[in-house]
Amino acid sequence: MFIVEETIPGTEAAQIPKQRGASLLDSAVRYAEERHWDVFPGTWLEVVDGTHRCSCGDAACPAPGAHPAGPDWADRATGSATVARRMWQERPSASVLLPTGRTFDAVSVPETAGFLALARMRRMELPLGPVTLTPDRRMEFFVLPGAAAKVPHLVRKLGWTPSSLDLRVLGEGAYVAAPPTRFGSRGAVQWACRPTPANRWLPDAEELTPPLAYACGRDR
Numbered sequence: 642m643f644i645v646e647e648t649i650p651g652t653e654a655a656q657i658p659k660q661r662g663a664s665l666l667d668s669a670v671r672y673a674e675e676r677h678w679d680v681f682p683g684t685w686l687e688v689v690d691g692t693h694r695c696s697c698g699d700a701a702c703p704a705p706g707a708h709p710a711g712p713d714w715a716d717r718a719t720g721s722a723t724v725a726r727r728m729w730q731e732r733p734s735a736s737v738l739l740p741t742g743r744t745f746d747a748v749s750v751p752e753t754a755g756f757l758a759l760a761r762m763r764r765m766e767l768p769l770g771p772v773t774l775t776p777d778r779r780m781e782f783f784v785l786p787g788a789a790a791k792v793p794h795l796v797r798k799l800g801w802t803p804s805s806l807d808l809r810v811l812g813e814g815a816y817v818a819a820p821p822t823r824f825g826s827r828g829a830v831q832w833a834c835r836p837t838p839a840n841r842w843l844p845d846a847e848e849l850t851p852p853l854a855y856a857c858g859r860d861r
Contacts, residue, residue, distance in 0.1 A: 664821050666729035669737045672819060674722035676836055679743050681718040681816075682728050682735030684710050686823065693826050704777075705825035707736045707818045715740060715814070736822040742813030745770070745843055746788035747781040748850070749809040750857055755780025758856035759833065762849065770843040772834040773817060776827035781817050782853065788812060788846035795850040806857040810846075 672678045684696045686706040695705035702708075711717075718740045719725055729735060741747050750758065752774065759780075762769060770783040789812025793803045811817060823829045834840065 665735065665737055666726065666733060668819065668821060669725045669729050670722045672737070672739065672836075673720050673725045676841070677720055677744060679718040679720045679740050680725050680819075681714050681738050681740065682710065682732050683708055683714070683738040683818070683822075684736060685732065685734035686825065695825070702825075704818075707738075707822050707824045707830075709738065709816065710735070714738070714816070718743075737819045738816045738822070739819050741811040741815045741817060742786060742789070744786065745783045746786050746846070747773075747783055747811040747815075747817050748788060748792065748846060748853055749779050749781045749811060750853055751807055752778040752780055754807070754853070754856040754859070755782070755833070757859060758782075758849075758852045761852045761856065765852070767848055767852070768840070768842075768844045769834055769849075770840050771832065771836045773820065774831045774833040775818065776824040776830065780833055781811070782849055783843055784846045784849060785843045786812070791846050792850055795847060796854050799851060799854050801854055801858060806854060808853060808857045 669680045669682070672680050684706050686693050687696050688694070693705060694700060695702035695708075696710070697708070719728070755772070755774070759772065772783065773781045775781065789810045792808070792810045796803050796806065796808065818824070818830050820830045820832055
């Protein structure tokens with residue numbers, strides 16, 4: 642059974658939120674070992690004058706502690722549990738990031754639309770893969786690779802223009818932050834649908850796009 646801690650207890654403002662090293666390390670290793678997902682370490686949180694800051698040094702960082710630490714991140718991503726363990730042993734506070742466009746793509750929608758679509762999918766008994774819920778109030782539905790090329794056409798077939806919906810596809814060259822990564826003081830990434838043996842085989846974007854597009858249209 643694949644289990645990853647979903648939430649991280651809060652801390653006082655003068656401390657870095659508890660991205661426990663063992664939890665981040667164990668999570669990264671499990672993603673590589675049990676799901677065969679590539680992983681790579683991102684930035685981390687530091688305390689500067691009592692404020693949580695991203696290790697990148699940008700005081701206005703939009704995703705503090707949860708983005709790639711360098712331009713070579715795609716080359717550093719690994720599917721080896723051994724290499725992943727070594728990476729997080731060297732930087733135990735690093736965020737856990739997963740490149741998209743390899744073993745999965747991700748369809749990202751606003752949280753409200755995501756929960757509406759999730760309820761509809763369950764009623765329709767559609768196959769679901771893992772789904773994350775991020776602190777910036779978005780949900781990311783993991784689907785088979787190739788979604789980035791398919792979804793715009795599927796949205797048009799449903800009568801929408803892609804630019805009219807807040808529905809984004811993360812494919813080759815992009816990434817998602819995985820639990821228990823934190824976004825500054827905003828909280829941790831959580832699983833809305835956690836990885837289990839039952840959802841090892843991911844759905845195709847063609848199956849999930851209609852309820853996601855419908856929900857995004859309702860959410861406008």
